[in-house]
Amino acid sequence: GLVIYQLNLNKWFTLDTSDGLPSNIISKIDSYKEIVYLATTKGLAALSIKTNNIISTYFSDIDYPKISDMAFLDEYLYIVSNLGLIKMDVSVDKYMFISNKKFEKIDIKDKYVVLLKSNNLYLLQEDDLSLLFNYQRLKDFDICNDYLWAHNTKNAIIYNIISNSKLEYSFSDGIVGSKINSVECDDQWVWFTTNGGLSFYNWSQFHYEE
DSSP states (O other): EEEEEGGGTTEEEEOGGGGGOOOOOOOEEEEEEEEEEEEEEEEEEEEETTTSEEOOOOOGGGOOOOEEEEEETTTTEEEEEETTEEEEEETTTEEEEEEEEOSSSEEETTTTTEEETTTEEEEHHHHHHHHEETTTTOOEEEEEETTTEEOSSSEEEEEETOOEEEEEEOGTTOOSSSEEEEEEOOOOEEEEETTTTTEOOHHHHHHHHO
């Protein structure tokens, strides 16, 4: 279920299926204006910030897909599910299927919509998918300006979306530990969580192209 802290009342309370949630297992939370969208293993729910009540649930007509990830681009919510990739215009509560591919993760930053499936990273542009690159045992990625940082257990790679160039990094380049667990980046720094701690790298000094 969902645990909410209401500041003005100094009070905690919970929401579960008895309050209208499709499932008590929530995989992702995102918001648009005054609505919080809750991705669950049995579809999508919309929660009003004003009332803290579930005001809508979605996809009952397609047997409530199991949602693993989602992200907003303006008023469009892109939903990764076991039934495929769904694009929902939350301003009018209309949705469409873009692809029947069962993606594992989605990330959206600025103009880029990037998806992960089976060691492949895809770019979505105007609802069309194109393969960016394949990386063996790919676990995670993050978008930073026109670049992607991605990693498997042993190595990391930086990829320029514009030029299609890439460069690989390993523990010999200064990443601590012997196993990379996750990656995040901004326009200046990339950081890795590993079994040896946290590694930071000021990648912008070396990878911005004139």
